[in-house]
Amino acid sequence: MTEFAIETHGMSKRFGELAAVDGVDLAIPKGSIYGFLGPNGCGKSTSIRMLTGLLRPSAGDIRVLGETLPGAEERLRSRIGYMTQKFSLYENLTVLENLRFVARIYGLRGARAHTRIDELLSLYALSGREGQMAGSMSGGQKQRLALAAATIHQPELLFLDEPTSAVDPENRREFWERLFDLCAQGCTILVSTHYMDEAERCHGLAILERGIKRADGSPKALMQAMGARVVEVGGDELRALKQQLVAKPEVLSAAQIGSRLRVLVSNNVSDPIGWLGAETGNRPMDEVRPSLEDVFVTCTGERAGGQHVA
Numbered sequence: 001m002t003e004f005a006i007e008t009h010g011m012s013k014r015f016g017e018l019a020a021v022d023g024v025d026l027a028i029p030k031g032s033i034y035g036f037l038g039p040n041g042c043g044k045s046t047s048i049r050m051l052t053g054l055l056r057p058s059a060g061d062i063r064v065l066g067e068t069l070p071g072a073e074e075r076l077r078s079r080i081g082y083m084t085q086k087f088s089l090y091e092n093l094t095v096l097e098n099l100r101f102v103a104r105i106y107g108l109r110g111a112r113a114h115t116r117i118d119e120l121l122s123l124y125a126l127s128g129r130e131g132q133m134a135g136s137m138s139g140g141q142k143q144r145l146a147l148a149a150a151t152i153h154q155p156e157l158l159f160l161d162e163p164t165s166a167v168d169p170e171n172r173r174e175f176w177e178r179l180f181d182l183c184a185q186g187c188t189i190l191v192s193t194h195y196m197d198e199a200e201r202c203h204g205l206a207i208l209e210r211g212i213k214r215a216d217g218s219p220k221a222l223m224q225a226m227g228a229r230v231v232e233v234g235g236d237e238l239r240a241l242k243q244q245l246v247a248k249p250e251v252l253s254a255a256q257i258g259s260r261l262r263v264l265v266s267n268n269v270s271d272p273i274g275w276l277g278a279e280t281g282n283r284p285m286d287e288v289r290p291s292l293e294d295v296f297v298t299c300t301g302e303r304a305g306g307q308h309v310a
């Protein structure tokens with residue numbers, strides 16, 4: 001039987017009139033990397049804050065590592081790690097001072113703290129930088145220090161809120177390798193992002209829009225179950241063609257990629273190539289494999305329909 005690190009039913013948070021998180025159900029298996037994918041303001045941070053016990057839900061049931069929230073915040077504190085969106089360490093303390101400070105918060109002292117900090121400095125390529133002010137480090141180094149701090153107490157569950165917003169692609173790639181290392185050691189990771197490539201690396205993910213979960217499942221299952229087929233169309237005057245096509249109810253979206261127009265045609269059309277050929281004249285076109293971005297487009301926005309794929 002699957003054991004879940006996180007289970008929620010109807011998790012909701014209202015701020016006055018605004019439903020920041022609206023009836024979200026989650027079942028996140030232990031030992032997996034799970035993503036929250038969505039644009040700014042869709043409720044990712046608010047959800048994470050409820051799941052870490054920092055924010056009281058307005059409604060719904062939340063179970064984290066077998067404990068019920070609200071109520072088990074203190075017991076969970078030593079079992080979970082949280083890396084916030086902004087660099088939350090002290091910029092005017094050195095790398096070592098920051099890590100010693102966090103170690104003390106988690107009750108790690110003496111030789112145990114010393115050993116663990118040495119381990120983290122080497123693991124996150126910070127050896128030799130012990131005396132450097134955190135504020136003077138590059139984006140990638142700050143992020144590695146933040147990850148070292150968030151995992152100093154070896155949490156069973158790690159929350160990362162848009163962890164790679166401030167780092168370049170190479171550091172992002174490296175960072176994800178570290179996440180898979182942690183995952184291999186049994187840590188469950190929940191990561192929020194608005195990057196498609198990052199979401200695609202997750203074992204499972206939920207697509208959020210305006211506080212609502214629009215779809216969830218593995219990236220592969222989501223792509224396979226998409227309610228549309230993808231056709232790339234070439235030829236001239238692609239901007240005008242786009243305007244013509246997006247006015248059709250059968251077209252869920254059209255976006256230019258280089259010299260091709262990527263068109264998402266609803267599954268209601270049985271032969272999308274034939275249909276597009278009749279609509280656009282004889283242009284070159286090919287059906288292509290869907291991407292996670294296509295899934296995102298089809299399940300958010302005005303023409304959206306929610307889906308769950310096991």
Ligand SMILES: Nc1ncnc2c1ncn2[C@@H]1O[C@H](COP(=O)(O)OP(=O)(O)OP(=O)(O)O)[C@@H](O)[C@H]1O
Nearest residue numbers: 015018020038039040041042043044045046047162
């Ligand atoms: N304390 C608060 N009081 C009022 N409104 C809030 C509060 N916190 C968040 N919100 C609102 O709730 C909505 C969801 O915000 P949230 O920060 O969860 O989104 P997000 O998906 O994490 O986006 P971002 O990446 O920009 O933080 C937004 O409209 C935000 O303005």
